[in-house]
Amino acid sequence: FRTALGNEDVVSKVIHIAMEKEEGTLEPSVTALWALCLNNDAHQIIARSTGTIEFIIETLTTHSTPLSSKRVLLKALASICGNNYANQEVVRLHRSGMTA
DSSP states (O other): OHHHHOHHHHHHHHHHHHHHOOTTTHHHHHHHHHHHHTTOHHHHHHHHHTTHHHHHHHHHHOTTSOHHHHHHHHHHHHHHHTTOHHHHHHHHTSTTSOOO
16 A cells, blocks of 8 residues: 555545544544554654644544544654654644643
8 A cells, every 4th residue: 555655645645534524534544644653754754744733733622522532643643743853842832732
């Protein structure tokens, strides 16, 4: 699958599916995003550049998001930010973040 589409296309396609927020697609697509970005710097950079971090934070802070989805979203956020200081800064500086 990755070879046929290329690295960026696979990640971009999964991100696009997640951001559509169609019923039944959020959790599977975010789970796929978690797997793609886990220990993969190139995919983590793609996720940051497409606004995925902001999307995940916004979805996490929405009260209508089910708890099961929040669990998957947190895993994906950890995967995207793991060992990537620039992505960690995006989370830290996000407007809905905590202040010291």
